[in-house]
Amino acid sequence: MTGGAGFVGSHIAAALLESGARVRVIDDLSTGHRENLDEIGGSIDFIEGSLADEGALRRALEDVELVFHEAAIPSVPRSVADPRATHVACVDATFELLLAAKERGVRRVIYAASSSAYGDQPVLPKVEEMRPDPLSPYAVAKLVGEYYCRVFTRVYGLETLALRYFNVFGPRQDPTSQYSGVISRFIAALLMGETPVIFGDGEQSRDFTYVANVARANLNAAETTQGIGQVINVANGERTTLNELLEILKRLTGRADAQADYREPRAGDVRDSQADNRLAKEALNYQTLVGLEEGLQRTIDWWKQSRYAQPNA
Numbered sequence: 001m002t003g004g005a006g007f008v009g010s011h012i013a014a015a016l017l018e019s020g021a022r023v024r025v026i027d028d029l030s031t032g033h034r035e036n037l038d039e040i041g042g043s044i045d046f047i048e049g050s051l052a053d054e055g056a057l058r059r060a061l062e063d064v065e066l067v068f069h070e071a072a073i074p075s076v077p078r079s080v081a082d083p084r085a086t087h088v089a090c091v092d093a094t095f096e097l098l099l100a101a102k103e104r105g106v107r108r109v110i111y112a113a114s115s116s117a118y119g120d121q122p123v124l125p126k127v128e129e130m131r132p133d134p135l136s137p138y139a140v141a142k143l144v145g146e147y148y149c150r151v152f153t154r155v156y157g158l159e160t161l162a163l164r165y166f167n168v169f170g171p172r173q174d175p176t177s178q179y180s181g182v183i184s185r186f187i188a189a190l191l192m193g194e195t196p197v198i199f200g201d202g203e204q205s206r207d208f209t210y211v212a213n214v215a216r217a218n219l220n221a222a223e224t225t226q227g228i229g230q231v232i233n234v235a236n237g238e239r240t241t242l243n244e245l246l247e248i249l250k251r252l253t254g255r256a257d258a259q260a261d262y263r264e265p266r267a268g269d270v271r272d273s274q275a276d277n278r279l280a281k282e283a284l285n286y287q288t289l290v291g292l293e294e295g296l297q298r299t300i301d302w303w304k305q306s307r308y309a310q311p312n313a
């Protein structure tokens with residue numbers, strides 16, 4: 001798999017190990033951490049290298065049947081600040097991976113796509129047939145990856161599935177940068193006695209999805225006979241505003257007193273997001289194994305004993 005030292009990738013790797021599979025990871029550690037793989041234990045063949053490095057990519061694909069492609073620079077604001085880096089890490093890397101996978105006889109590539117492809121479509125929930133409307137360089141780059149997957153299935157017969165994740169959260173999500181996911185930033189702020197920052201009025205909504213549900217959907221995508229060459233939403237199918245999310249987290253962390261610091265909305269962010277997950281239920285047997293509140297509690301518990309809770313982490 002690619003990007004296995006990252007947040008979602010490390011959970012897919014853990015689920016694969018549990019299923020008895022042999023796992024090889026290629027990751028350049030640009031946003032991921034070796035510690036994420038140490039934390040899950042087990043024996044992983046780790047290649048520290050970039051998908052942009054032909055030799056490393058070739059080694060990564062040797063005798064591989066299935067690829068879970070998680071590597072990316074996964075951030076809307078980072079893509080606004082540095083669109084070229086996002087293009088290289090998402091578009092170029094996905095293209096090179098698909099080409100190499102086809103040449104090396106890989107059976108199936110499961111691609112981490114993004115709900116950002118929908119943009120600000122007024123209709124909710126978002127259904128796969130809707131016309132994409134990307135609002136940021138990140139959304140475009142992830143969407144191009146989907147199209148390449150589809151075309152590699154159609155033209156070359158390489159099996160692909162593009163799983164459009166909606167906001168994923170859980171243990172090992174890096175809370176340390178301004179580009180981090182909102183849940184990890186809120187938890188870090190609340191547990192460190194700091195003020196959580198909300199960009200905009202907090203009434204924007206997201207379909208927050210616990211990472212174990214996403215990992216399971218990926219493993220099911222490896223086996224399914226449906227959805228090949230297609231895009232499939234992967235999400236709970238519910239909608240929570242950032243203000244509501246913060247209220248739940250304040251309760252779970254015992255920080256009822258905390259007030260948010262509301263700042264200017266960020267360029268490229270969508271207003272509302274909620275998935276129609278009927279196709280995922282049908283094609284991937286998607287189930288919400290862990291719901292929002294239980295997932296938030298598990299994330300808080302993990303955070304408290306993680307390296308991020310240590311001073312100077």
Ligand SMILES: NC(=O)c1ccc[n+]([C@@H]2O[C@H](COP(=O)([O-])OP(=O)(O)OC[C@H]3O[C@@H](n4cnc5c(N)ncnc54)[C@H](O)[C@@H]3O)[C@@H](O)[C@H]2O)c1
Binds near residue numbers: 009049069112115142
């Ligand atoms: N987290 C979410 O809410 C979310 C939502 C939608 C889609 N996604 C997609 O899911 C995937 C995983 O996201 P994440 O949140 O785990 O991010 P992450 O930053 O934790 O993981 C990405 C991993 O890819 C690695 N990487 C980046 N460029 C690379 C390259 N050129 N070669 C090799 N490795 C490289 C990074 O070091 C990192 O380990 C991404 O493709 C992202 O676009 C995530």
